[in-house]
Amino acid sequence: MSENNSLERMLGVLNVFDEAHPEWTPEELQERLGYSRPTLYRYLKTLKETGLIVSVREAAYTLGPKVVEMDFLLRKADPLVVEGQPFLEDLAGRHPGTAFLSRWYRDRVLCVVSVRTSDEAVSSYPRGRPMPVGRGATSHGILAFLPRRQMIPLIDSRMDTFREIGFGADRDAVMARFRAIRRDGYVTARGEVTPGVVGTGAPVFDSSAAPVASLCLTMAERHADAIGLAKLGREVAETAARISERLSSRRLLDAAE
Incomplete structure (x- = not known):
């Protein structure tokens, strides 16, 4: 898999978060996106380390504080x-x-x-x-x-x-x-x-x-x-x-x- 394709697939994790579904469990993400378990957990680890997602109750994930920081910068620029x-x-x-x-x-x-x-x-x-x-x-x-x-x-x-x-x-x-x-x-x-x-x-x-x-x-x-x-x-x-x-x-x- 190319580096660009891998990046697109990782960003695909962020795209599933919306008003109707602001929290996702790894199992739900795997079913929705069709990624293998090792690939999904690798993406989740990277996104969590950058602050783009955080883990919440019952091993679910939601968007993280980096999104808030980026929004502040966006308002300025x-x-x-x-x-x-x-x-x-x-x-x-x-x-x-x-x-x-x-x-x-x-x-x-x-x-x-x-x-x-x-x-x-x-x-x-x-x-x-x-x-x-x-x-x-x-x-x-x-x-x-x-x-x-x-x-x-x-x-x-x-x-x-x-x-x-x-x-x-x-x-x-x-x-x-x-x-x-x-x-x-x-x-x-x-x-x-x-x-x-x-x-x-x-x-x-x-x-x-x-x-x-x-x-x-x-x-x-x-x-x-x-x-x-x-x-x-x-x-x-x-x-x-x-x-x-x-x-x-x-x-x-x-x-x-």
Whole structure:
């Protein structure tokens, strides 16, 4: 077995930890991953020594303190957090709600930083908890702006969700909705993730053609309706564009160095 393949298999152990299954016994891991017992225990030993996992009750394993340490460093270094934080504070300071940035990660949408100025629209998806792909302004603010080759498989695999939220009965209908979102530059979703909450989202880019994240502002319906959905949409889109400019400039500067 090559060194790269062995590393991928060891990292595969970390990939099975999620919200539904935060603890695993060696027996469960062996059944899930199909690794031999000696190989699995070698991986567990290495991961434990680095602090990426720890043993807990009844010989089970969970993620370890190294993950917490890495998260602290990530908050200090992630350009999306560093550049986006002031814009979130400004946006949430002008409107009672929660402003947050969510990164497009593999096939997931993950909140990386947020600012809240109201307890009426508390997000159920804080930093680190994957959001539902295909539902809500956060997700649509990314999906609608993806290249076609990436967009179509995501639509096809989530058609039940799109039908449920009224996006249409087939792929063509969903793509028509996404074209309308691209024309507007933002998307509004009412109660798709949390009842009584309106989300307004827009894509965030760096110097690449596809979005790397989305900016979203969630508010209680009564506040959003009082301000006006179109006005909120324009503000969110303008703020997302300003963050995109900062990210693009930073990336080009790093490349020049």
